[in-house]
């Protein structure tokens with residue numbers, strides 16, 4: 001029924017992925033971001049260490065390769081990941097990208113946190129994340145901003161992180177010679 005659509009066999013060597021994460025902050029929890037422990041009276045509530053930055057980067061990596069999401073690969077119900085360092089999620093996500101034939105071009109990210117100021121910790125976060133991902137620190141950017149006193153971040157009730165990742169196929173180092181005629185399918 002309906003229209004005939006021609007599918008173009010387009011394959012790019014580049015793919016992009018986006019991830020975000022939010023954790024509620026509670027007293028008596030360690031604040032860990034990008035694998036770095038930051039002295040503060042509150043920290044994220046979560047099954048693992050609640051590292052919102054690592055989780056956002058992980059989801060962006062999985063998203064770039066259309067490999068599902070963090071909940072699927074690291075389920076809350078699994079004792080294996082209980083209180084696990086989220087850097088291990090990144091190591092595993094990197095392995096999944098390797099298996100799928102992709103390398104990371106670069107990562108950009110932003111943390112939303114009202115307090116404390118994160119600037120002093122950012123170089124160490126980049127070092128830790130780059131180490132877990134097996135990339136250079138120049139390939140990873142971490143930025144931080146407050147919530148301007150509004151929403152859950154601004155009220156100090158939550159930490160949020162957004163990340164975007166560009167990956168490149170190892171097997172498609174050249175663009176296709178020509179765009180071939182695609183298959184016809186009906187939708």
Ligand SMILES: [Zn+2]
Pocket residue numbers: 021022023046050051052055
């Ligand atoms: Zn998370």
